[in-house]
Amino acid sequence: xxxxxxxxxxxxxxxxxxxxxxxxxxxxxxxxxxxxxxxxxxxxxxxxxxxxxxxxxxxxxxxxxxxxxxxxxxxxxxxxxxxxxxxxxxxxxxxxxxxxxxxxxxxxxxxxxxxxxxxxxxxxxxxxxxxxxxxxxxxxxxxxxxxxxxxxxxxxxxxxxxxxxxxxxxxxxxxxxxxxxxxxxxxxxxxxxxxxxxxxxxxxxxxxxxxxxxxxxxxxxxxxxxxxxxxxxxxxxxxxxxxxxxxxxxxxxxxxxxxxxxxxxxxxxxxxxxxxxxxxxxxxxxxx
Numbered sequence: 580x581x582x583x584x585x586x587x588x589x590x591x592x593x594x595x596x597x598x599x600x601x602x603x604x605x606x607x608x609x610x611x612x613x614x615x616x617x618x619x620x621x622x623x624x625x626x627x628x629x630x631x632x633x634x635x636x637x638x639x640x641x642x643x644x645x646x647x648x649x650x651x652x653x654x655x656x657x658x659x660x661x662x663x664x665x666x667x668x669x670x671x672x673x674x675x676x677x678x679x680x681x682x683x684x685x686x687x688x689x690x691x692x693x694x695x696x697x698x699x700x701x702x703x704x705x706x707x708x709x710x711x712x713x714x715x716x717x718x719x720x721x722x723x724x725x726x727x728x729x730x731x732x733x734x735x736x737x738x739x740x741x742x743x744x745x746x747x748x749x750x751x752x753x754x755x756x757x758x759x760x761x762x763x764x765x766x767x768x769x770x771x772x773x774x775x776x777x778x779x780x781x782x783x784x785x786x787x788x789x790x791x792x793x794x795x796x797x798x799x800x801x802x803x804x805x806x807x808x809x810x811x812x813x814x815x816x817x818x819x820x821x822x823x824x825x826x827x828x829x830x831x832x833x834x835x836x837x838x839x840x841x842x843x844x845x846x847x848x849x850x851x852x853x854x855x856x857x858x859x860x861x862x863x864x865x866x867x
Contacts, residue, residue: 580653580681580835581606584725584798585819586689586781586828590614590648591624593826598628600819604832605839607652608680610687610725614638614646621648639676646673647689647726653681662714666706668699674707683806684719688726693747701747704729708756716763724765724801727781727828730757732767736796738779738788748797766807768800768833773813773845780815781828789820792850798831809835814844 583606587593590611601609614621621638629636629650638648639660649655656679665671668691677686688711693704715722730753734740743749761767769778779794788794800813812834820829834840 582608582723582833583830584610584800585830586612586727586798586826588613588826590616596824601632608685609650611648612689612727614640614648615643616640616646617642637676637678639673641673645689647676647687649676649678649687651680655680662711664710666703666710668703682721684722686724688724690729692729696747696750705752705756712759720803721806722803723806727797728799729797731795731797732757738793760801764804765801768802768807768810769813776845778815778845780831784827798828800831800833811836812838812842812844815846817846817848
């Protein structure tokens with residue numbers, strides 16, 4: 580079973596990329612984030628092309644912002660939008676959806692960005708993650724948390740740690756919140772499989788950062804131990820970030836039990852000129 584997670588940064592804008600990608604990669608379960616469509620609008624746009632490809636779907640949307648969805652060829656049962664006691668800002672946002680897919684409780688998650696450390700939105704992010712942990716701890720045990728978690732787990736998951744000083748995504752409280760999920764017995768399956776490799780899933784649109792491979796790994800798949808033991812391949816589909824009209828994120832792919840394309844990770848295709856800049860030599864575009 581192939582599970583994929585992809586922040587598409589507007590499902591409507593990504594239709595010319597998303598549908599051919601489904602035909603090429605043939606994932607069994609797809610978790611989408613930042614769809615930016617209401618549930619009715621998502622259904623109107625995707626019901627027919629997804630049915631033609633054998634997918635059931637469910638979405639949780641609110642229009643211009645946020646929005647998550649699940650697509651599945653292996654069942655889509657007991658759909659839940661949000662999770663118990665999920666906080667809002669101030670109202671609950673469309674940031675979570677889960678369902679039983681092929682014997683696994685699959686979550687598509689779009690964790691709040693946090694914006695600026697110590698801001699109201701940052702505290703909302705931490706509260707949101709705490710509520711998610713409580714919900715996941717209640718079961719079921721076979722679980723996959725997939726999505727844009729807006730946290731780089733370690734310094735190795737950003738192109739230059741010094742460039743992120745004073746920014747969200749890397750602060751100790753955020754990483755501690757992520758560790759709280761892992762402490763439930765979950766595994767970061769991409770990093771487990773590629774413990775020392777350079778792996779990014781997001782590259783800012785600005786300043787040629789994708790072409791220089793100056794990115795972050797913030798799109799994660801966290802699974803229970805039994806599911807993690809089934810992983811035959813775990814990789815980032817960098818091809819989907821190339822070309823015309825891409826999202827600023829690439830899909831993260833997990834193959835369970837068998838790997839149709841072989842164990843081809845960690846990044847496919849690898850950057851042609853991957854490099855690590857001298858520490859402190861580069862600032863983020865948004866900090867300029």
